[in-house]
Amino acid sequence: LNIHAALERVLRLAENEAGWAVRLQRDYDPSIPEFDGDADRLTQAVWNLVRNAIQAGAGNITLRTRVEHGVRIAEQLHTLALRLEIADDGCGVPEELAEHLFLPLVSGRAEGTGLGLALAQQVAREHRGTLTYRSRPGHTVFTLLLPIGNGTVAAEEAPRDV
Incomplete structure (x- = not known):
């Protein structure tokens, strides 16, 4: 899997949905190797x-890989590991939803299904990764953290806090 090829597919979808209403930015790390994934x-x-960022009224969305x-x-x-961040300047995650945001059927929009974030978190787990976020009005960042390869560090090799 080349993560940047997948992200380019997403950007094409976003351009088709949002048109010129949203500025889509790329901040890619070219050193990211291909890795096993769907x-x-x-x-x-x-x-x-x-899509959630677009629906939250974002004018700018940045896809960043590191x-x-x-x-x-x-x-x-x-x-x-791959750190993939989706940053936007939309209205942010409503505080009343924060605790339950990744549960199915939880949505901040009346017409929303509440399945998008639950699915995104499931995909992260399928890839042995995590999905987290931080949000305030005007600045939301969802972070997908995925291991690259099978390189794990045994406990005795792990760096120790000093």
């Missing part, structure tokens, strides 16, 4: 996040 499922997960070394995902320390 391109269609990851495309769907990222599209759900981008490589991280020695990162902990859940209880496992991985030698290499």
